[in-house]
Amino acid sequence: MRTGAAAGHTGYFHEAVLYDSPEHLLAVVVPFLLDGVAAGEPTMVSFGERHTALLRSALPPRSGVTFLDGGDVYARPSAAIRSYRQLLADQVAAGATQIRIVGELPPVAFGRSWDWWSRYESAINHAYDDFPLWSMCLYDTRSTPPEVLTDVVRTHPRTATPDGRHLPNEVYTAPEVYLREPRPVAPDPLQRGVPLVELVDPTPAQARAVVHAVATDHVGADEVDDLSVAVSEAVTNALRHGRPPVRFRLWAGDGRVVVTVGDAGTGPTDPYAGLLPARNVVCGGLGLWITYQSCDHVAMQRGPDGFTLRLTTGDPNAT
Structure with missing residues (x-):
């Protein structure tokens, strides 16, 4: 049985908390959590260190x-969805009728990678709707950029x-609409320079070989392996489903590697591509889901010349 404001609601009850002080944060969150515990509902918090300490002191x-x-x-959006869906499924299997x-x-x-986190916040309205979840997402209005709050x-x-x-929220936009809108993607500073490698119509094996040859000097071995997998999937999808x-272009420096894979097509049609496993693997999309879990940032860009996927390994906010 659902309780509180979510009583009678089916599926995901998704709220933002736009706070401007610690007192504001606690005034919303503490009653929400204690009411959940009192109702016998699984009640959880996923905060950073500072707010974890603040909340523990108030409970x-x-x-x-x-x-x-x-x-x-919250390491990567697709991994967060996968992790939360498993957590929610386990709680429901154990008898939970609402999870907070x-x-x-x-x-x-909130930096250069906000585009894929904004897609995450939209996509979970669909991804978690299988479960009796009531969640609150916190945003500090004093430090969150205005354009991020607009997306929130x-x-x-x-x-x-x-x-x-x-x-x-009167401006709330359904994910099927929001996720199809063009998202502004800030260019990586490395892209101001000439690519270290540029290939036309490479095979996946050729793309992997380039990554191993160049990226090893800039990022760790595990990151090279992950990027190699991501690049292979991106090139395979472009050859198979693009035009x-x-x-293929690669830049490297300052402890990160940036790769773009572009083609003359329009990109995936599934609005949840990358964030959820493809609903129809025959039509592509599974590779993008794998790619999202193998890189530190993935940006999708559509333009008059086609579709481009940008993959970053290393800190995507480095200058």
Whole structure:
């Protein structure tokens, strides 16, 4: 049985908390968590270190709230969805009729990689709708960029306030619409220079060989292996589902490697491509899901010349 503001709701009840002080944060979050524990619902928090300490100090001893490692959960969007879906499925299998979670993205998400985290916030309205989840996503209005806050209210159906209200966001946009909109993607500074390698219509094996030959001098062995897998999937998809020519470019420096794979096609038609496994593997998309879990940032760009996938291994916010 659903409780609180989510009573009578089916599926995912997704809210934003736009707070401007620690007191504001606690006024929303503490009652939400304690009410969940009192109702016998699995009640969890996925915060960074600072807000974890703040919340622990505000909760009573042995509160019954479970604290997750936010750094691990929010490493990459597709991995976060996969992890949360498994967690939610396990809780439902154990008998949960509602699950409460409060979470916050790490500050690095608001930099050059915000485009894929904004896609995450939109996609989970669909990805978690199989479960009786009520979650609150926290955003500090003092430090979150205005353009990010604009996306937040468009990707969260409601906003929770300190006085106990749960207000609908009038500009909320369904994920099937939001995810098909062009997202602004900030260029990586490395792309200002000439690519170290440029290939036309490479085979996946050729692309992998280039990654191993060049990236080894800039990132660790495990990162090279992951990028090699991602590049191979990207080139395979472009050759199989795109339109020629397929262009491969690679830049490297400052502890990261940037690869773009472009073709003259329009890109994947599935709005959830990359964030969820392909619903129809025959039509492509599984490779992009693998790619999302193998890189530190993946950006999709559509333009008059076609579709380009940009893969970054290393800190995507480095200057």
